[in-house]
Amino acid sequence: xxxxxxxxxxxxxxxxxxxxxxASQGKGAAPALExxxxxxxxTRELYRDINAAFTxxxxxxxxxxxxxxxxxxxxxxxxxxxxxxxxAADVVTLALQYDIDQIASQGLIAxxxxxxxxxxxxPFTSTIVFLVRTGNPKHIRDWSDLVRxxxxxxTPNPKTSGxxxxxxxxxxxxxxxxxxGNAQSAQAFVQQIYANVPVLDTGARxxxxxxxxxxxxxxxxxxxSEAHLAMDELGAGQxxxxxxxxxxxxxxxxxxxxxxxDHKRTRAAAExxxxxxxxxxxxxxxxxxxxxxxxTATLAxxxxxxxxxxxxxxxxxxxxxxxxxxxxxxxGGIFDQLNTRTRE
Amino acid sequence: xxxxxxxxxxxxxxxxxxxxxxxxxxLTVGFMAVALILPLLAVFVEALSKGVGLYLNAxxxxxxxxxVRLTLLVVVIAVPLNTVFGLTAAWxxxxxxxxxxxxxxxxxxxxxxxxxxxxxxxxVLLYGAHGWxxxxxxxxxxxxxxxxxxxxxxxxxxxxxxxxxxxIPLMQAQGKDEEYAAATLGASTWRTFWQxxxxxxxxxxxYGVLLCTARxxxxxGAVSVVSARVRGETATMPLEVExxxxxxxxxxxxxxxxLLALFALVALIAKTxxxxxxxxxxxxxxxx
Numbered sequence: 001x002x003x004x005x006x007x008x009x010x011x012x013x014x015x016x017x018x019x020x021x022x023a024s025q026g027k028g029a030a031p032a033l034e035x036x037x038x039x040x041x042x043t044r045e046l047y048r049d050i051n052a053a054f055t056x057x058x059x060x061x062x063x064x065x066x067x068x069x070x071x072x073x074x075x076x077x078x079x080x081x082x083x084x085x086x087x088a089a090d091v092v093t094l095a096l097q098y099d100i101d102q103i104a105s106q107g108l109i110a111x112x113x114x115x116x117x118x119x120x121x122x123p124f125t126s127t128i129v130f131l132v133r134t135g136n137p138k139h140i141r142d143w144s145d146l147v148r149x150x151x152x153x154x155t156p157n158p159k160t161s162g163x164x165x166x167x168x169x170x171x172x173x174x175x176x177x178x179x180x181g182n183a184q185s186a187q188a189f190v191q192q193i194y195a196n197v198p199v200l201d202t203g204a205r206x207x208x209x210x211x212x213x214x215x216x217x218x219x220x221x222x223x224x225s226e227a228h229l230a231m232d233e234l235g236a237g238q239x240x241x242x243x244x245x246x247x248x249x250x251x252x253x254x255x256x257x258x259x260x261x262d263h264k265r266t267r268a269a270a271e272x273x274x275x276x277x278x279x280x281x282x283x284x285x286x287x288x289x290x291x292x293x294x295x296t297a298t299l300a301x302x303x304x305x306x307x308x309x310x311x312x313x314x315x316x317x318x319x320x321x322x323x324x325x326x327x328x329x330x331x332g333g334i335f336d337q338l339n340t341r342t343r344e
Numbered sequence: 345x346x347x348x349x350x351x352x353x354x355x356x357x358x359x360x361x362x363x364x365x366x367x368x369x370x371l372t373v374g375f376m377a378v379a380l381i382l383p384l385l386a387v388f389v390e391a392l393s394k395g396v397g398l399y400l401n402a403x404x405x406x407x408x409x410x411x412v413r414l415t416l417l418v419v420v421i422a423v424p425l426n427t428v429f430g431l432t433a434a435w436x437x438x439x440x441x442x443x444x445x446x447x448x449x450x451x452x453x454x455x456x457x458x459x460x461x462x463x464x465x466x467x468v469l470l471y472g473a474h475g476w477x478x479x480x481x482x483x484x485x486x487x488x489x490x491x492x493x494x495x496x497x498x499x500x501x502x503x504x505x506x507x508x509x510x511x512i513p514l515m516q517a518q519g520k521d522e523e524y525a526a527a528t529l530g531a532s533t534w535r536t537f538w539q540x541x542x543x544x545x546x547x548x549x550x551y552g553v554l555l556c557t558a559r560x561x562x563x564x565g566a567v568s569v570v571s572a573r574v575r576g577e578t579a580t581m582p583l584e585v586e587x588x589x590x591x592x593x594x595x596x597x598x599x600x601x602x603l604l605a606l607f608a609l610v611a612l613i614a615k616t617x618x619x620x621x622x623x624x625x626x627x628x629x630x631x632x
Binding site: 036041044045070071072073074082084085086087088106205206209213229233 | 468472473474475478482487489490572573574575576577587589590591592594
């Protein structure tokens, strides 16, 4: 008897799941078009403006077809994982090529995705800068100042955050460029940096909140865009930006998720959406949010917003993302070794 | 509750209110003020800090309303399911003898001891695109993870023990005598349940349902793993709070948080009112 009651319960749970599944399936078949852009953490404000510019344009050029673009934000690695696990993203706009490669390796995106859009599918670039408390009380000018004892650095966890990997690689690239710099000295340098990190958040936005709102740390390693946003949000006179002597050219790429758009029949809109990112209006929006535009004309008109930093690329210094990922961030890679040693 | 030695101790303490009693009361109230009332107040103060107009805007925004709707939908499904489960499990465990009973009791407690994040990941492992049942579900066009159904299922699992946990100790203490009596008088199992067992446990049941409701509304960990976190679609109220906070919208975040807190307060007040209304019944039940 008890057995049969539990069986009934199990059956009803299953029926419920099926019912919910059916309901949401029905929702997808509605006449209005909906795109889901699965993005990384700090692009919330950027894509809010981009979507507001793109959707009316689509509606007017497609006989009034109503389009909405929904957003999901989180650490880049976590978002890639979610898409692999079945999150139905029409487009992914992530922090790293590696994360999109991961999705592609599961067959959801065509392997040649980087060649499908200009500039290796990177409509705007960014870099890593420092955000310090106003007046720079700890006199932080460059990467070498970060390893001084007593400096607290806020940066997210490179295991889950794309921005954090750029931070890590920028520090490594700086160490390599020092006199006598080699892999060994770079590893020691990066280890000293992480020994000064009191909190490892999972995403860039979490770190910004830790630094700006919770007031922890002397310096935040942040996306250039994120640093400016934090400055605007906190109001003048709270924090200031320090540009290091050298940093990474961060190339956050975009891609259409082929399997999803073919299933949802949204390919036309998804492709138009990504192509829109390269147009002058979208490039101007990107520059306004402190992403370095791909379009040279837009970059020229916004030149004062983007100070000159020596930017090195991942291909030049680290031999591409696949190698960098395997050497540094894979399980048992250099970051894991640093981490265990720091804890000891 | 009907443990006689505990009752005796309680009445003994009541007869003899020494200075220690005052210390304990002050300590308890002080702790409650610092750990509970102050943070709760802070939520409301922060929510209203930029004026009532902005507060009302924040909670009437379409994404906020959709988060409220989704949270209520989850509660409306998860709580009745777990009420039925709790009653069934408690009835089975306390009124019948069967092998594996201890195992069942431990299993019921399991969702309380597993971190909700793990609960969420379990469902990804089962129903995710590469999970055990992922390919079959996809072939049938059913999406569970990153959809509303995933949120409902995860919440149901996490809140599974709440009703059962309230009922089992009480029903164990009450024993089976009244059910035996009913059976002797020829009542069916069904009738015994409705006319003998249910009246005896209704307060514990109500309390369990309220706890279950509060937890279902507030569940964050498991839901955050299985939700797509798309505002207006798969963001429950706790997720909406996190999203808004991460968007530097502290007013919005705390406005939704204050709504959540209000819901919980309403549930508590409802319980108190009901208790007062049926104080006589309650006293009778305590005498058991």
